Amino acid sequence: MQNKKIKIGKNVVLSNNGPLAVIAGPCVIESEKSVLALAAKLKKITSELKVPFIFKASYDKANRSSVSSYRGPGIKEGLKILARVRKELGVSVLTDVHTEEQAPAAAAVVDMIQIPAFLSRQTDLIKACALTGKPLNIKKGQFMAPEDIFNVIKKAESFGSGGISLTERGASFGYHNLVVDFRGLEIMKKSGYPIIFDATHSVQLPGGAGSKSGGNREFVLPLSKAAAAVGVSALFLEVHENPKKALSDGPNSVDLKLFRQILKETKAIDGAIK
Numbered sequence: 001m002q003n004k005k006i007k008i009g010k011n012v013v014l015s016n017n018g019p020l021a022v023i024a025g026p027c028v029i030e031s032e033k034s035v036l037a038l039a040a041k042l043k044k045i046t047s048e049l050k051v052p053f054i055f056k057a058s059y060d061k062a063n064r065s066s067v068s069s070y071r072g073p074g075i076k077e078g079l080k081i082l083a084r085v086r087k088e089l090g091v092s093v094l095t096d097v098h099t100e101e102q103a104p105a106a107a108a109v110v111d112m113i114q115i116p117a118f119l120s121r122q123t124d125l126i127k128a129c130a131l132t133g134k135p136l137n138i139k140k141g142q143f144m145a146p147e148d149i150f151n152v153i154k155k156a157e158s159f160g161s162g163g164i165s166l167t168e169r170g171a172s173f174g175y176h177n178l179v180v181d182f183r184g185l186e187i188m189k190k191s192g193y194p195i196i197f198d199a200t201h202s203v204q205l206p207g208g209a210g211s212k213s214g215g216n217r218e219f220v221l222p223l224s225k226a227a228a229a230v231g232v233s234a235l236f237l238e239v240h241e242n243p244k245k246a247l248s249d250g251p252n253s254v255d256l257k258l259f260r261q262i263l264k265e266t267k268a269i270d271g272a273i274k
Contacts (some may be wrong), residue, residue, distance in 0.1 A: 001071045002192040006135050006163030009092030009111035012052045013211065014194035014233040020270035021052035021234035022263060023094055023137075023196065026057045027249035028072045032081045035177070038241060038256070039085045045260050054112065055085055056094040056236070061248050063118055065207050070247040079109045088111070094137060100128035107132035117141045117169055117201075120152055127159045135163035137196065137230040142172045142206075146184035153191055165194040167236060168227075170202035176214070179204055180223060181273055182191055188218025194233035199224040199262075204252040219263060221262055235266060 005015040014021055024042050029035050039055050046053035059078020061071045072078055077097075086093045086109070096114035099107050103125075106113055113129045115122075117139035129136055136156055140149050149166055156164050166188050170178030173269050180202050202223055205214035224235055240246040243253040254262065 004163075004192045004193060004194070006165060008054055008094075008135055009086075012054055012092050014196075016189060016192075016194055016233050017274060018233060019052065019274075020228060020232070021054065021272070022046060022268055023054045023056050023236045024239050024259070025056040026240055026246070027071065027238045027253060028117065028247060029078050029162060029212055030070075030247050032084070034241075035081055036085060036088070039089055039091065041241075041256060042239065042259070043091055044261070047205055048191050049260070049263050049267065051263050052234075054092045054094050054234075055089075056087075056114075056238075058096055058248075060098065062098040063116070065213055072248075075105060079105060083109045095123070097129060100124050103128040103132050109133045110134070112137055115139060119169075120144065120149075123155055126152065126155045127166055130156050130159035130161035133160075133162040135165065136161050137165045137167055139167040139169055139198065140184075140188070142170060142178060146181070146187035149188055150191060153193070164191075165196055165233065166191065167196040167198050168202070169198035169236075170204070174205075176205050176207055178206065179205060180226075182226060182230050185232060189231075193209065196234045196236050197224065197227035197232045198236035199227065200236070200252045200254060204249065213249065213251065215249070217252050217254060217259065220252075220254055221258070221265065224262055224266050225269055228266040229273060231270075231273055235262075236254075237262065 092111040094112040
């Protein structure tokens, strides 16, 4: 099985047999100040541990549980902030898009475009993102079997994407619950493309808190270690300096204080198996 490599920005290469990387940042941009501060701290920690780092944040959360939930600053202001992070800190940046029209604007600013899990079968969205030439991180929908992702890959390849990675983020298990079937990582690896494990969305309880989602962040570390033992190219972690006050995905976000520990433990496992 061929292990394909994709380059993200200037300094990050994702590959299933390469060193473990991390995609990390807040669920949503809450303010320019908070994003720049968090990105700087994440860069410092990842640099010290020598873990390849891609910063992530959303400018709009279009699938919030409630109409009154905070969505973000919007695409214009959000991309402006992400451009500052990329330029001033010199890190690679990822963000997600929700419509075909957003793809060219996002591609002009970020190093990698993400297809949200709920939209992972939307052909026109995949086409628009692939045509930008930027690498795509495709999140496998909660409603999809691992082997279903091969049809999505064919779509992205047919439109000439600039590289593909695939992210596991748990599968729907009854109401308000997700589970991770680690066999899925091995199945998706057959594509040869880099596999990413989204440890924080995998512990989310969708809609589990009534007008918002709940989560069990205490399981982020053990699930991350399990994924590292199976072998992945990167971890995806939503991180916040005060998860209890986060405006989105607080219950399943990692406290910044634990970020270093998660990376140290998973990097050790990754090094042992690779």
